[in-house]
Amino acid sequence: MSAKVEKILERLQTTNTLDDLQSLIEHIRDTYDTEHVVYHSVSGSGQQYGALTYAPEWVDYYLEQNYTRLDPVVLGAIKQFNPMDWKRLDWNTPTKRNFLGEAISAGLGNQGYSVPIRGPNGQFALFSVNMDMNDDRWAKFTNERASDFLLLSHYVHERANRITGETDSFTMRDLSPREHDALAFLGMGEARSRIAEKMKISEHTLRVYIDSARFKLGAANTTHAVALAVSRGVVVL
Amino acid sequence: MSAKVEKILERLQTTNTLDDLQSLIEHIRDTYDTEHVVYHSVSGSGQQYGALTYAPEWVDYYLEQNYTRLDPVVLGAIKQFNPMDWKRLDWNTPTKRNFLGEAISAGLGNQGYSVPIRGPNGQFALFSVNMDMNDDRWAKFTNERASDFLLLSHYVHERANRITGETDSFTMRDLSPREHDALAFLGMGEARSRIAEKMKISEHTLRVYIDSARFKLGAANTTHAVALAVSRGVVVL
DNA sequence: CCCCGCCTCCCCATTTATGGGGAGTTATAA
DNA sequence: TTATAACTCCCCATAAATGGGGAGGCGGGG
Numbered sequence: 001m002s003a004k005v006e007k008i009l010e011r012l013q014t015t016n017t018l019d020d021l022q023s024l025i026e027h028i029r030d031t032y033d034t035e036h037v038v039y040h041s042v043s044g045s046g047q048q049y050g051a052l053t054y055a056p057e058w059v060d061y062y063l064e065q066n067y068t069r070l071d072p073v074v075l076g077a078i079k080q081f082n083p084m085d086w087k088r089l090d091w092n093t094p095t096k097r098n099f100l101g102e103a104i105s106a107g108l109g110n111q112g113y114s115v116p117i118r119g120p121n122g123q124f125a126l127f128s129v130n131m132d133m134n135d136d137r138w139a140k141f142t143n144e145r146a147s148d149f150l151l152l153s154h155y156v157h158e159r160a161n162r163i164t165g166e167t168d169s170f171t172m173r174d175l176s177p178r179e180h181d182a183l184a185f186l187g188m189g190e191a192r193s194r195i196a197e198k199m200k201i202s203e204h205t206l207r208v209y210i211d212s213a214r215f216k217l218g219a220a221n222t223t224h225a226v227a228l229a230v231s232r233g234v235v236v237l
Numbered sequence: 238m239s240a241k242v243e244k245i246l247e248r249l250q251t252t253n254t255l256d257d258l259q260s261l262i263e264h265i266r267d268t269y270d271t272e273h274v275v276y277h278s279v280s281g282s283g284q285q286y287g288a289l290t291y292a293p294e295w296v297d298y299y300l301e302q303n304y305t306r307l308d309p310v311v312l313g314a315i316k317q318f319n320p321m322d323w324k325r326l327d328w329n330t331p332t333k334r335n336f337l338g339e340a341i342s343a344g345l346g347n348q349g350y351s352v353p354i355r356g357p358n359g360q361f362a363l364f365s366v367n368m369d370m371n372d373d374r375w376a377k378f379t380n381e382r383a384s385d386f387l388l389l390s391h392y393v394h395e396r397a398n399r400i401t402g403e404t405d406s407f408t409m410r411d412l413s414p415r416e417h418d419a420l421a422f423l424g425m426g427e428a429r430s431r432i433a434e435k436m437k438i439s440e441h442t443l444r445v446y447i448d449s450a451r452f453k454l455g456a457a458n459t460t461h462a463v464a465l466a467v468s469r470g471v472v473v474l
Numbered sequence: 475c476c477c478c479g480c481c482t483c484c485c486c487a488t489t490t491a492t493g494g495g496g497a498g499t500t501a502t503a504a
Numbered sequence: 505t506t507a508t509a510a511c512t513c514c515c516c517a518t519a520a521a522t523g524g525g526g527a528g529g530c531g532g533g534g
Contacts, residue, residue, distance in 0.1 A: 005384075079469070081356040082395060118355035119318040122467075147242075147388055154387055158319060176480060187468075189461025192520075205482050207521085212480090221490095222521075223460045224426025230359065230467045231424075413510060429490070442512050444492085449510090458520095459491075 004031050005148045015159055018051070025051045028152065032145065034131040035109040039156050041117075041125035041164075049164050058106035072096055077116040077126050083149060085142065086112030087135070111138045115153040119161070122231035127153035175229070179213040182206060183229045186222060241268050242385045252396055255288070262288045265389065269382065271368040272346040276393050278354075278362035278401075286401055295343035309333055314353040314363050320386060322379065323349030324372070348375045352390040356398070359468045364390035412466070416450040419443060420466045423459060 008028060015024050021039075029037040038052040052059065068074050072089040091100055104110065109132035117125040127149065133141065142149075175183065178199070185195040192210075196203040210222055219225035245265060252261050258276075266274040275289040289296065305311050309326040328337055341347065346369035354362040364386065370378065379386075412420065415436070422432040429447075433440040447459055456462035 079357050081360070081398065116357075120316050123318070150391055151384055151387060161318065178481070186460050187464035189457035189464070191458070201481085202483060204484060208482080209480095211522085220426030221428070223423050223463050226460050226464050227424035227426075227467050230464050415511070438511085439513060441514060445512080446510095448492085 002145075002148050005151050007031070008152060009155055012155055012159055016163065018049075018163060021051045021156075021160060021163060024156070026053055028156075029053050029129075032129065032148075034129045035107075036128075036130040038128040038130070039125065039153075039160065040128075041123070041157065041160055043121065043123050047164075049160065051160070055107055058103070058108075061102075061106075067099060071099065073112065073114055073128065074126065077114050078124065080116055083113060083115040083146065085138075086114065086130075109133065111135075113142045113149065115149050117153050117157045119157070120232070123161075125153075125157050125160075127156060175213055175216060176209075179209045179216070182209040183213050183226055186210070187226045187230055239382075239385050242388050244268070245389060246392055249392055249396055253400065255286075255400060258288045258393075258397060258400060261393070263290055265393075266290050266366075269366065269385075271366045272344075273365075273367040275365040275367070276362065276390075276397065277365075278360070278394065278397055280358070280360050280401075286397065288397070292344055295340070295345075298339075298343070304336060307333060307336060309336075310349065310351055310365065311363065314351050315361065317353055320350060320352040320383065320390075322375075323351070323367075346370065348372075350379045350386065352386050354390050354394045356394070357469070360398075362390075362394050362397075364393060412450055412453060413446075416446045416453070419446040420450050420463055423447070424463045424467055 008024070008031060011024060011027065015021055025037050025039055029035075036053045038050065038054065040048070040050040040052065042048050050059070062068075062071075072091055073086060076084060076089045091097060109130050111133050112128055112130045114126050114128040117127060119125070129149065131138075178201075181199060182195060185198065190198070192203055192206055196206045199206065210225070213229070214220075214222065214225040217225050217228045219228055245261070245268060248261060248264065252258055262274050262276055266272075273290045275287070275291065277285070277287040277289065279285050287296070299305075299308075309328055310323060313321055313326045328334060346367050348370050349365055349367045351363050351365040354364060356362070366386065368375075415438075418436060419432060422435065427435070429440055429443055433443045436443065447462070450466075451457075451459065451462040454462045454465045456465055
């Protein structure tokens with residue numbers, strides 16, 4: 001582990017409030033001498049939290065415009081396992097180009113690197129660094145620090161979860177095997193009649209399982225139950 | 238980064254087949270002088286792959302008994318973000334105790350440490366080390382190597398994905414904003430009538446969006462479409 | 475032993491979703 | 505300009521899901 005990470009992790013131990021986290025993020029920015037550092041988390045229940053060094057006006061504007069829906073960094077990160085360089089993302093639509101222009105006007109550098117972080121319950125977070133640099137130096141910069149950023153993203157996320165009270169482990173009445181199977185089949189697009197056949201039970205019984213799974217998950221209808229189960233990783237498609 | 242990790246990552250560069258990966262896992266076991274090392278992955282589409290040092294009979298028996306359903310390590314890991322010590326898991330049911338007894342008979346050590354790994358599309362994997370050791374030494378052992386295991390789990394998973402051909406990023410015809418919104422509302426459990434109200438369109442129009450989203454996603458029905466969209470991260474609940 | 479949760483089966487009536495048609499506007503890209 | 509795709513609205517008939525009942529067997533934990 002690099003000395004830089006070690007020092008940051010030490011400081012992380014005493015990070016106990018959102019303000020601490022904010023200044024830790026700024027500390028990371030200073031340590032790595034980048035323009036910006038961003039930590040942004042979306043929990044399974046839709047609650048968002050971020051600690052970042054962008055200009056507040058840009059953050060407000062971004063949220064106002066609902067840019068999560070079209071920001072290539074977010075859209076790309078959700079579909080990837082590996083950390084990614086912003087250059088390799090798809091910027092080839094007018095709206096995205098426009099977004100890029102606005103971002104740069106807001107003081108963002110031309111280079112970016114983001115680490116996707118996934119937790120239970122469909123929790124998703126991003127740890128990004130951003131700065132102005134030419135391509136060659138940037139490639140070297142990110143390459144040498146890839147492991148640092150990986151570790152930092154993990155520990156920062158863990159700490160943020162602890163501070164915001166996101167429970168690390170998940171409390172939900174567990175689904176019974178049959179309920180689980182029923183939701184899994186539903187998620188695969190099977191019709192009730194076929195699921196009943198496959199599970200070798202009557203369609204009536206199947207209904208009981210779907211209903212009780214719905215109840216346990218607090219879902220309004222079957223689609224909702226399946227969506228919750230999938231997003232929480234209870235059923236894997 | 239520790240020298241050990243560095244050497245393993247170097248070797249990882251030339252790991253190009255499943256056999257290579259198997260021997261890499263054995264190499265990790267030897268490097269850290271543990272009893273066992275396990276990498277086990279379940280892709281979004283349900284395909285499983287593992288590279289591990291357990292006795293083949295135990296692996297076969299485990300799969301045969303469908304022990305993923307009750308193995309506290311798996312059940313615990315799915316609900317956690319942090320790596321975990323096996324001691325802290327719930328072993329307090331007869332079936333689980335029985336499982337533990339069988340595992341130890343099969344040559345597993347009394348101590349274990351597992352790192353959960355999550356990828357896009359509901360991909361989930363585990364990287365575990367196992368050995369015989371007393372509690373104090375084990376606590377020290379895992380504590381000192383926590384970062385190593387974190388990095389190893391990431392890079393091993395990435396490599397395994399590459400070898401098994403799991404696509405890192407997903408190509409799919411993009412959903413239009415209205416289609417996206419429709420699926421998002423459906424995932425939140427709203428009924429069509431209310432969604433139409435919220436989107437300020439007629440229910441007929443809403444149907445057109447749901448249908449075209451279904452078509453684009455290749456889904457059999459609405460529930461399927463929502464499940465796919467959620468599991469692929471196209472819509473975030 | 476008893477309770478609780480799981481598993482299984484059935485009925486009725488109502489609401490909702492789906493299948494299969496058609497049609498017009500607007501904006502953007504080739 | 506001419507597609508192409510997104511966005512909007514409508515009808516009819518059938519299939520599927522939901523709400524609200526009830527009931528019995530089986531196994532594990534307190």
